[in-house]
Amino acid sequence: MSEPPSGTEITLNRHRIPASDLDDLAVGRLTPGTVHRMRAVERSRRMLMVRAVAETARESAMGLGAALPPVQAALDLLLRVERIRPDVVADLLEHPGTGIWAVRVLERLRGGDKIPGEDQGGAPLWMELGYLHCLAAAAALRSGTEGTIRLPVREGGVALPTLGRIRVPAATARDGEVPAHTVATLRILRAGAGPAVLTIGRSRVSLPTDPSRASDDWQPVRRTAWGQGKNAASLVLEDCDPYRDFRARALPSSSVSLSPEQAERWQQLLSEAETLLDARHPRAAELLASALRVLVPLPPEPRFRTASASYNEAVGSAMISLPPDAVELAVTMVHEARHSVLNGLLHQLPLCEEDASGSESPLFYAPWRSDPRPLSGVLHGAYAFAGVTEFWRVERRALSGAAADLAHFEYAVWRTAVGETLVILRSSSGLTEAGRQFVERMAEEVEGRPDEPVPWWPRHLARAEVADLRAIWRARHTLPDPGQVRALTEAWLHGADPRTAPGVRSRLLPDPRAGSPDARGELRRLRLAAPETLLARARAVSDDASRPRALAAADVALLRGEPDRAVSGYVKTLVAYPELPSAWAGLGLALAESGQPAAAQALLRRPEVVRAVHRQAHEWCGRSPDPVEVADWIGRNPAVRDES
Known part of the structure; x- marks a missing residue:
């Protein structure tokens, strides 16, 4: 982390990864050598990020102002610690919060401080930069390095990364509440000379000599032993x-x-x-x-x-x-x-x-x-x-x-x-050479395991889940060619033989409104683990728009083994909500259960086409056709059914 003289060119050692690391990582194996190399890369990366923060803050005129010492003061303290305890500084560089902080602060510095700040419920820029001072203070405490440093107070406390959080006494504010944003001074004595003391206003807080012990003013990080x-x-x-x-x-x-x-x-x-x-x-x-x-x-x-x-x-x-x-x-x-x-x-x-x-x-x-x-x-x-x-x-x-x-x-x-x-x-073709090696090794590991049997009932639900996920995704994110949809709709309305009807191509058109996964997957898991709660949960996840009550009732019927009732429920849902992806996919699943494979295949393989033809027929005829009839006709058209 050593700071080079001004104007000196910086040359970093090149990190190398042996091919054996790729093979090991591809199968989920971490050897000590692999771990060492990965941590070295992360330390180098974070070192560059911290340096970039310091240089950008100096160059940008958006900085600490009078609230805290210059960024260089925090860097100097870190460098002092590194000379005696490089392991402490390395650990702080590897701390995940350091990476999150560096990215956020660099975005604010380079973007003209457009990231939400104090006026939008966040921290002012000087306070965010002050996290570097907190890292330096934590390094000094852990190494027993003497020094004094001013630190930002944030939400009533002072963070010391990897150690814990100092709670600032409420009495420091005139109205009895801690100011949202202020500054405290931490005095750190050399190892064995006494506890560190935080001063804010007229209040003083002594930190415990054992940072793992909690007190009224100190919240240590919660560590748990892992592994044997x-x-x-x-x-x-x-x-x-x-x-x-x-x-x-x-x-x-x-x-x-x-x-x-x-x-x-x-x-x-x-x-x-x-x-x-x-x-x-x-x-x-x-x-x-x-x-x-x-x-x-x-x-x-x-x-x-x-x-x-x-x-x-x-x-x-x-x-x-x-x-x-x-x-x-x-x-x-x-x-x-x-x-x-x-x-x-x-x-x-x-x-x-x-x-x-x-x-x-x-x-x-x-x-x-x-x-x-x-x-x-x-x-x-x-x-x-x-x-x-x-x-x-x-x-x-x-x-x-x-x-x-x-x-x-x-x-x-x-x-x-x-x-x-x-x-x-x-x-x-989008993988690099290393990517192809990684994927091939991962595939060998996956394919090398026997295709073990799964009992009928969970296997049946799993197949439905896989088909459901893909059908809903297609209904949400693929758009069939409008001209081909019109030609197919016209053929259906004129009673054409579906085997000779035209095909329809679809293209990917991501829908940004598609949010959380469909609730039917959660209900399948409940059907296996706690079937008595199925109805209550189905009602709990329904509302009047994205998941109406009729859809929830159809889902329950499907999962209880009542496919005909489920078909009726999904059709009822589509009368009121003809664009709903979950209802189209659910109808396909219910039709498969009720012995109507052609309609089921159309809805599970090409739901976007069935929905588009249904919509086009409604626009031309002024009434909604039966979605099952549309799906059955399209399902007997190989030009549509087998097109992906």
Whole structure:
């Protein structure tokens, strides 16, 4: 991190990755050498980002003003620490919050401070820059380096990354409340000479000599032991760093600050998840111990809607909502750890041409997303869900009853999804040479496992889930050629033989309104795990627009094995909501169950064409035709049915 003399050319060592690292990472294996190389790359990257922040702040005239010392003062303190404890500075550079902060501040500095700030509920720019001072203070405290530094007070506290948060006394404000934005001074004594003291106004706070011990004025980071033996590591349950949540463009963060009871629940689930992974998923446990260092808790979500996210500039961090049980936490952590590993790998070399050129790439279907994804997104998802598939492949053998049925279902769904996306990846010209090697090794691992049988009922629901996901995606994001739709509609209205009717091509047209996944997937999981709650949950996720009550009732009928009733329900829904993708896909599933394969194939393979012909016929005739009749006729037209 050493600062070069002014005008000196900077030459960084080139990082190299052996081909064996690609092979190991492709199958979810992290060797000590691979971990060392990936961390070295992240440190170099963060070092450059910190330097860019300092240089841009100096050049831009938008800086700290009189509130805090110059950025150089914080850098000088970090450099002092690095000379005696380089490991401490390296750890702070690898801290995920450092990457999130650097990206955010650089965006504000280079964009003329257009990112939401103080006037929109966020922090002023000087306060955001002051996080560098907080990093320097944390380095000094951890190394026992003597010094004094002014720090920003944010939401009633002072953050010390990787250590915790100082709570500022309310008495520092005249009206009895802590000012939203102010400055405090931290005096750090040399190691063993006494506690550090924070001064703000007339108040003084002494920090505990043991930073892991909580007090009225000190909230330490919540650390939990993770893994055993060679996999032993420390995982931080991060709820006090202001840059824990990469999605928050302005404060307050959308992540949560945990109560003691919530923290205890998290610790319990983490302990149970760690035991489960160590016992039945040793490779995944090893990857988690090496790949994740921070878990950011999010508010709880309904069952089967656990939220999670990773960020390419926060390698080592995962945001996860409080799950219902340890199994769900374990599989979500496996999923996000793989995303984090791939983010780290992509900082070493590009796997897709878009990574190298920055140009736009074609978009593709990915079963785990409701929106079309670029090739890099398909690769990310395939890699993460390969780990998820392997988790459920093993887990379903260890569970029993409804839990085992659910695990069989998840295994069958994601095994199919990963297989489909590997076909996309292997046939694409958008991979780099390294990307092709990575994908081939991943495919060999996936295909090398036997195609294990799945019991009938979860297999049946899994096939419906796979067909449903694709049909809804097509209905949302593909547009059939208008002229060909008119020709096909005219042929249908004139009673033409469907076998000789014209075909229709469709093109991708992403719908930005497509948001969260359709609720029918959640209901299938409930049907397996807790069928008694199916009706109540179906009603809970319905409203008057995107998911009307008639659609919910049809879904319940379908999942209860009443296909004729479901057909009637979906047709009723389409009378009032003729554009609704979920109703068209649901109708296709119900028709398949009721023994009408031609109509079902049309709706599940080309729902956008059936809907377009239905709409065109309505416009020409002034009344809505029977959607089942339209679908059946189109389903017997191979020129449409088999066109993709």
